[in-house]
Amino acid sequence: MSSFDELEPVLVHHIVNTLGWSGLRPLQEEAIGPLLAGDDAVLLAPTAGGKTEAACFPLLSRMAKSRWTGTSVLYVCPLKALLNNLLPRLETYASWLGRTAALWHGDTTTGARKRILATRPDVLLTTPESLEAMLVSANVDHQAFFSGLRAVVVDEVHAFAGDDRGWHLLAVLERMQRVVDRPLQRVGLSATVGNPEELLDWLQGSGAGKRPARVVAPHLRAPERPPTGAPAPAPPGDIQLDYVGSLDNAATVVASLHRGEKRLVFCESRRLVEELGEKLRAKGITTFLSHASLSLDERRRAETAFAEARDCVIVSTSTLELGIDVGDLDRVIQIDAPTSVASFLQRLGRTGRRPGTSRNCLFLALDESGLLEAAGLLLQWSRGWVEPVAAPPEPRHIVAQQLLALCLQEHRVGENLWQEWWHGLGPFGSGAEPIVRHLVEEGYLERDGGLLFIGPEAERRFGQRHFMNLTTVFTAPPQFTVLHGRSEIGRTDPSLLTERIDGPRRLLLAGRSWLVTYIDWKRKRCFVEPADGGGKAKWSSAGFGLGTSYEVSRAVREVLLGTDPPVRLTQRAMRSLTEAREHFLERVHPGGTLVVRESDGQMRWWTWAGHRTNATLAATLDDVAVPGQRINDHWLRLREDVTPASWKSRTAGAADRLCLPEVDERAVRGLKFSETLPPRLAEATLSARLAGVESAVTVLAEPVRFVAM
Known part of the structure; x- marks a missing residue:
């Protein structure tokens, strides 16, 4: 008997007759057994691989067969837009069994x-x-509301696991399990990651090793991959790398290629999205924009119009990388390189969904750096490598936030019982005692009669709007709302409204220029009217860019040493790669790293090791490296008096005394809830996250050659 037949018969009937499916995809078929058995699972598949149905069909069958009542399944997503997109499908599937689905997020009305x-x-x-x-x-x-809860589906689980929202999610799920007094079946849906078993352990939280669990990923059953460094066959799909040299040239290429098709263009910043969108519209291209600082209505209008149009372009940041449906796409175009191989896989998976089409992506490099990053990333991808997903270490600020949230939830919590709410989950155990003491000492919590409860300092800092700021674990830079009449267009960086300018003040937002007519400083709003051009776009970063990984940086070095990624390279790309190889000829070597005395007298250590590694090396070799330098992916600046002999003596045994990177005070202030921690613990949290310890050991073990230019 097929696993398909194990589903609820009414559900099978509708899958065949309403959806018109003759059967299920391999992932959907293989997920039925473990999910019907109540096992935890991570379901892996490329974008558009049917993961939602793979999770929901078995869980809805369990719901019907076991007669679950009330709210028994949670479907958790990282983006509100993704939830909005999924609701109609889940409402339909649930209705087949006489069940209901509903949506609750920040935009849900009272x-x-x-x-x-x-x-x-x-x-x-x-x-x-x-x-x-x-x-x-x-x-x-x-x-009462969650009394019937049985299972949780976490969509795009890899997007949670890699940052603090993942720790927040795990902690909330542990509290939820205590509320309902039963283990919750946990099902994660993910694109391909480098460490699925570890991702599953992470998702299980306190249940890891105690509950049955399984990774379901039929697409990974493939012939053995070639060893690292061996020539790799060209992966499937039409991948092309081009060098265009500027955003103006990128706009010309996007406007002229693939006319009559739907093109999704990814940029790595909101500013680039705005500038490229404006340039494409100036060329008469039907263009839509999507990024996090556009209003919800503006994004919805763009995504709906794009889904219904044919000959058009939508320019987006990573907001359209996840599973939001914008209809059938013909082409994906990438400006420079995405931040990771995993991100590229998500974007590539947007294409090739229709029968007879293949996955495709055109890379347009704006400069030499963008070309090399793209080539290195594509080289790693061609070898089947994907970044392992790792939870950020030492989330002490999330522990503090959870302690406050728990006291808000329960009003009073026993000072010796709070740990029980997280069932021994890693950082939320006895090691959090110093954080509790600090919260009490600083007035965030009060202690009386053996009980902990919310203190005056927590009321002062987080009490506005019913403690709403306490439930959000990421920090967004301050922005001004931009309004045309009563219509919200989006949000912009306040520095654009305060910087000195000559003449009228113009903004670029939603791909159009706007003249600022009035600024309401108190309510952080500005009013605008359409303008003919000249608008500027700018946003401050909410986090701290950690640059390129060690693996991709080393792949860039391989490219400079002569290895081409097995994708189509245009003549312009080949010519520019040749020029880059000539430029870096004396700064790369296959046998180790180079210390180069540049023509201006500066000493640079060309590690090609990535941001985290170089930050760790700079902190460890503080008597060799120039203090206070801005860390980059490829080299470290050394003191000009360094010689081969002094280098050998100063680096001897360095691998055994690695230091974590120093942390800027501004970076600590940017860590959400850092004020609830003792300063030294807040600094230690960030230091651990900026470090690349294992790769630093590798680099220190490599031979070093000194070269004079």
Whole structure:
């Protein structure tokens, strides 16, 4: 008997007759057994691989067969837009069994929330932040509402696991398990990652090693990959690397190629999205934009119009990298290089969904650096390498946030019982005692009669708008809302409104220029009217860029040493790679690293080791490296008096005394909830995250050659 037949018969009927499917995809077929058995699982497949159905069909079958009542399944996503996109599908699937699905996130209206609380949908789609807001809200009886909870689906689980939202999600799920007094089946949906078994362990939280669990990834059953460094066959798909030299030239290429097709262009910043969008519109191309600083209505209009159009372009940041549906795409175009191989796989998976089409991506490099980064990334991808997903180390600030949120949820928590809420989950155990003491000493928590409860300092810092700021674990830089009449266009960086200029002040937003007519400083709003051109776009970064990984940086070195990625290279790309190889001829060597005395007298150590590695090496070799230098991916600046002899003596045994990178005070202030930690613990948290210890040991073990230019 096929696993398909194990599903609820009514569900099978609709899959065959309503959806018109003759059967299931391999992932969907293989997920049925473990999910029906109640096992935890991570389901891996490329973008558009049917992961949502692979999780939902077995869980809906369990719901029907076991007669689950109330809200029994949570479907958690990292993006509100992804939840909005998924709701109609999940409502349809649930309705086949007489069940319901509903959506609860930051944009859900008060009326809709009241209906959800009154009717308790069988499937609730939400974000971790909204889930915690429900736990701490005085308007939600979370004990009653979640009493029937049995399973949690975490979509795009790799996107959570790699940052602090992942720790936040795990901690909230542990609290949820204590509320319902039963283990929750955890099902993660993910694109291809380099370490699926570790990702599954992470998702299980306190249940790792205690509950049955399985990675389901039929697409990974493939012939053995060639060893690292061996020539790799060209991977499937039409991948092309071109060098265009400027954003103007990129706009010309995008406008002239693939007319009559739907093209999705990815940029690595909101500013580039805006500037490219404006240039394409000036060339008469039907262009839509999508990024996080555009208003919800603006993004929805763009995504809907793009999904319905044919000959058009949508320019986006990573907001369209995840599974948001914008219809059938013909082409993906990448400006410079994405931040990771995993990100590239997500974007590549946007194409080739229709029968008879193949996956494709055209890289357009704007400069030499972009060309080399793209070539290195494609070389690593061609070998089947994908970054392992690793949770950020030492999330002490999230521990502090969770302690405060728990006290808000329960009102009073026993000073010796708080650990039980996280069931021994890593950083939330006894090692958090110093954080509790600090929270009490600083007034964030109060202690009385053996109980902990919210203190005046927590009320002062987080109490506004019912502690809403306490449930969000990421920091967004301050932005001004931009309004045309009553219509919100999006948000912009306040520095664009304060910098000295000659003449009218113009903004570039939603791919159009706007004249600023009035600024409401108190309410952080600015009003605009359409302008003919001259607008500027700018946004401050919310985080701290960690540059290229060790693996991709080393692949860049291989490219400079003569290895081409097995993709189509245009004549312009080949010519520019030849020039780059000539430029870096004396700065790369296959047998180790080089210390080069440049023509201006500066000493540079060309490690080709990535940002984290170089930051760790700079901190460890502080008597050799120039202090206070800005760390980059490829080299470190050394003191000009370094000689081969002094280098040997100063680096001897360095691998045994590695130091974590120093942390800028501004970086500590940018860590959400850092004020709830003792300063030394906040600094230690960031230092651990900036470090590349293993790769630093590797670099220190390599031969070093001294070269004079």
